[in-house]
Amino acid sequence: MKYDYIIAGSGCAGLSLLYKLLQTPSLQDKSILVVDQDQKKSNDRTWCFWEKKPGMFESIVHAKWNTLEFVSTHFKKELALESYTYKMIQGIDFYNFVINFAKKFKNVTFLQETITHIDATSEGAILKTAENTYTASYIFNSTSLFNPKITEQNSLLQHFKGWVIQTEKPVFNPKIGRLMDFSLPQDNGATFMYVLPTSNTEALVEYTLFSPTLLDKEKYTEALKKYIKEELKIEYYTVLHEEFGVIPMSLARFDENPKENIINMGTSGGFTKASSGYTFQFIQKNVSEIAKNLQAGKNPNQPNSFKAKLYHWYDRTLIDVLLTKKLTGKEVFTRIFKKIMPEKILAFLGNESTLAEDLSIMKSLPLLPFLTSGIKQLFGKRF
Numbered sequence: 001m002k003y004d005y006i007i008a009g010s011g012c013a014g015l016s017l018l019y020k021l022l023q024t025p026s027l028q029d030k031s032i033l034v035v036d037q038d039q040k041k042s043n044d045r046t047w048c049f050w051e052k053k054p055g056m057f058e059s060i061v062h063a064k065w066n067t068l069e070f071v072s073t074h075f076k077k078e079l080a081l082e083s084y085t086y087k088m089i090q091g092i093d094f095y096n097f098v099i100n101f102a103k104k105f106k107n108v109t110f111l112q113e114t115i116t117h118i119d120a121t122s123e124g125a126i127l128k129t130a131e132n133t134y135t136a137s138y139i140f141n142s143t144s145l146f147n148p149k150i151t152e153q154n155s156l157l158q159h160f161k162g163w164v165i166q167t168e169k170p171v172f173n174p175k176i177g178r179l180m181d182f183s184l185p186q187d188n189g190a191t192f193m194y195v196l197p198t199s200n201t202e203a204l205v206e207y208t209l210f211s212p213t214l215l216d217k218e219k220y221t222e223a224l225k226k227y228i229k230e231e232l233k234i235e236y237y238t239v240l241h242e243e244f245g246v247i248p249m250s251l252a253r254f255d256e257n258p259k260e261n262i263i264n265m266g267t268s269g270g271f272t273k274a275s276s277g278y279t280f281q282f283i284q285k286n287v288s289e290i291a292k293n294l295q296a297g298k299n300p301n302q303p304n305s306f307k308a309k310l311y312h313w314y315d316r317t318l319i320d321v322l323l324t325k326k327l328t329g330k331e332v333f334t335r336i337f338k339k340i341m342p343e344k345i346l347a348f349l350g351n352e353s354t355l356a357e358d359l360s361i362m363k364s365l366p367l368l369p370f371l372t373s374g375i376k377q378l379f380g381k382r383f
């Protein structure tokens with residue numbers, strides 16, 4: 001049987017697309033095969049993102065904040081987000097929500113197999129697993145089969161360990177999330193703590209670094225323990241949940257869909273913002289675009305817009321500045337948060353800013369390092 005669509009990988013991007021297709025009247029009857037090697041039964045990640053309006057997954061938002069704070073050495077600023085809300089969704093809620101919804105549709109088939117090969121054919125696209133071969137008009141891929149090589153020369157890694165901790169006494173203010181606390185030693189690259197309270201006794205505390213290599217496992221635990229004790233002044237707590245992650249922040253260019261009927265999505269499609277690691281909100285915009293094109297009878301394989309290319313260049317410029325150690329991440333983020341209104345920073349980081357806002361952010365930073373890295377990223381070696 002030839003499917004209309006195969007969704008290869010049912011993580012954030014695959015399931016976001018599936019949900020969007022099933023929400024779209026003219027697409028919800030298409031035959032869809034969803035292939036993943038994993039059953040998506042574990043709470044393996046927490047997604048934070050910001051948006052102006054309630055999004056597709058509003059009903060499973062676990063916590064939200066209209067105020068965040070930024071902390072650096074001798075500097076602390078409360079950030080009123082104005083039109084934006086910062087939101088958190090737990091991985092397991094997301095997987096259950098989409099999979100349970102999709103199971104009501106007879107035209108959707110879930111398959112647990114490891115994908116070994118994806119290719120284009122004259123009539124569409126083909127996917128192979130160790131056991132079987134499947135064909136479709138389009139394959140939407142979020143596995144790493146087409147990923148560029150991530151090396152120390154072309155990438156920083158965003159690596160982090162997070163604990164959801166619970167205290168006996170009320171110690172947190174759930175109305176304010178700490179987006180970044182840079183007042184930590186910066187010996188291993190840009191290093192900050194992230195504290196998101198979901199109630200007055202519970203918070204996600206995450207130790208995050210941007211650097212070319214990972215730390216020894218115990219270093220993350222040591223840093224979390226020290227921060228909770230010395231900065232948050234919490235002696236007694238229980239760790240309810242732990243997450244560890246590595247997100248590529250790369251100069252490597254993810255191919256603009258190498259094959260006609262194969263559409264790369266998610267991190268593998270280049271939708272992880274290289275300068276911040278945020279991906280969730282960019283995935284949502286991308287799946288809306290895909291559904292819009294399919295609805296209009298267009299090939300969803302569209303080239304990147306000028307604006308998307310511009311933001312990729314901004315991102316690569318910042319990564320280059322950090323990789324070549326022209327400035328530290330702490331210096332860059334502290335300058336921006338000191339000088340720019342939070343709403344404008346979120347617009348910029350969310351690829352929603354105007355050119356005038358982009359220029360005001362650039363003006364808050366030293367010109368020379370960004371100019372040299374920017375020119376290099378425009379005309380220099382492509383990874």
Ligand SMILES: Cc1cc2nc3c(=O)[nH]c(=O)nc-3n(C[C@H](O)[C@H](O)[C@H](O)COP(=O)(O)OP(=O)(O)OC[C@H]3O[C@@H](n4cnc5c(N)ncnc54)[C@H](O)[C@@H]3O)c2cc1C
Nearest residue numbers: 009011012013037045047048115143245266267278279280
């Ligand atoms: C712990 C963690 C926390 C994060 N937090 C945030 C956050 O707060 N905000 C944010 O915006 N981003 C965050 N990210 C980054 C990003 O949003 C996630 O990585 C997101 O899951 C990317 O979606 P994806 O669909 O591209 O990849 P995934 O969600 O990883 O999905 C890929 C799927 O492909 C499957 N797969 C891979 N290879 C094969 C194969 N050969 N055969 C079959 N199946 C295969 C995998 O099993 C997986 O289900 C986080 C990442 C991690 C790891």
